[in-house]
Structures are given as structure tokens and as C-alpha cells.
Amino acid sequence: MENVAEALQITKPTLYRYFKNKQQILFELHMHAMNHGEEALRLAHATGSTGLEKFLIYCRRYMQGIFGEFGTFPVLVDVGSLKNPEKDLVIERRAKISKATVEIIQEGIADGTIGAYDAKLATLYTLGALNWMPLWYRDDSRKTADEVADEFLELFERTLTGQASHQRPLAQRQKT
Numbered sequence: 001m002e003n004v005a006e007a008l009q010i011t012k013p014t015l016y017r018y019f020k021n022k023q024q025i026l027f028e029l030h031m032h033a034m035n036h037g038e039e040a041l042r043l044a045h046a047t048g049s050t051g052l053e054k055f056l057i058y059c060r061r062y063m064q065g066i067f068g069e070f071g072t073f074p075v076l077v078d079v080g081s082l083k084n085p086e087k088d089l090v091i092e093r094r095a096k097i098s099k100a101t102v103e104i105i106q107e108g109i110a111d112g113t114i115g116a117y118d119a120k121l122a123t124l125y126t127l128g129a130l131n132w133m134p135l136w137y138r139d140d141s142r143k144t145a146d147e148v149a150d151e152f153l154e155l156f157e158r159t160l161t162g163q164a165s166h167q168r169p170l171a172q173r174q175k176t
Contacts, residue, residue: 051108
């Protein structure tokens with residue numbers, strides 16, 4: 001809760017003026033994070049033309065949410081600390097985001113911009129990498145959030161397309 005209060009630039013006791021309890025704070029943090037994921041999906045579908053472009057736009061926007069206005073909160077990795085019915089709602093929304101990620105990757109496989117991988121495994125690979133960022137990234141890191149995003153996008157693109165060249169990948173050319 002100290003991290004949350006610090007990010008909001010208020011004291012820890014002030015948090016409880018706005019929220020009933022710690023459970024509500026955790027739930028709202030999860031909801032806020034998933035809003036970013038859903039916005040990333042909307043942006044990808046609205047602006048990307050190929051499966052790979054949509055995937056990279058989605059991942060960049062997702063990372064911008066992770067690194068964004070409130071900083072990173074490691075607590076978001078732990079859904080188990082939530083109680084029902086909030087826990088079920090978080091799990092349901094996460095499942096929808098995962099399913100939509102699978103569909104974007106399947107689109108890329110179908111249009112030939114992503115290699116013939118198991119889309120579910122590629123999604124687990126991607127979301128596993130993205131969702132653990134709050135555990136290790138800090139603003140005082142040796143790389144900026146944009147630099148981390150650029151490198152992750154390059155890794156994702158090279159992995160999913162099978163590129164081994166030293167050409168500047170699409171992820172570097174497609175900043176949104």
C-alpha cells in the first residue's frame with residue numbers, strides 16, 4: 001500500500017478515505033491494469049493492418065500501461081490475494097485479454113506475418129514476459145521504459161517471425 005500511496009502522492013492513511021479497505025484498493029488496481037490491456041487491444045485492432053502489426057501495437061500499448069501513470073505494482077501479478085466476487089471478475093477479464101491475444105497471433109499466423117507457432121503458447125510467452133515486468137522494472141533502472149519496450153518488441157518480433165537478421169525490425173519502425 002505504501003507504493004500505491006507514493007505513486008498517487010498521498011499518505012497511506014489518505015488511501016482509506018477513498019477506499020473501504022485494502023481489498024478494494026487491490027481490486028481497483030487490477031481493474032485499472034486490465035483497462036490498459038483492453039485499450040491496447042482496441043488500439044491494435046483500430047490501427048494495425050497485419051497480425052504482426054496488431055500484435056506489436058498491442059504489446060507496446062500494454063507496456064505503456066505497465067510503465068505508465070501509476071508506475072509498476074508487483075501486486076498485480078497476484079490475483080490470489082483478492083476475494084470473491086472480485087477475484088472471479090479479475091480472472092474473467094484476464095481470460096478475455098488472453099483469448100484476444102491468442103486471436104491476434106492466430107491472425108498473424110493466417111496472414112503469414114507470424115510463424116506457424118502454437119498461438120496459445122506464443123500468448124503465454126508474451127503475457128508471461130509482460131505481466132512480470134512490474135516485479136523487476138524500476139524507474140531508476142539503467143534503461144528507460146521506452147528502451148525496455150523497444151527491446152522487448154524486437155525480441156517478440158524476432159521470435160515470432162523467425163528473423164535472425166540484423167535489420168532494424170518492424171517494432172523499431174512502428175512506434176505509436
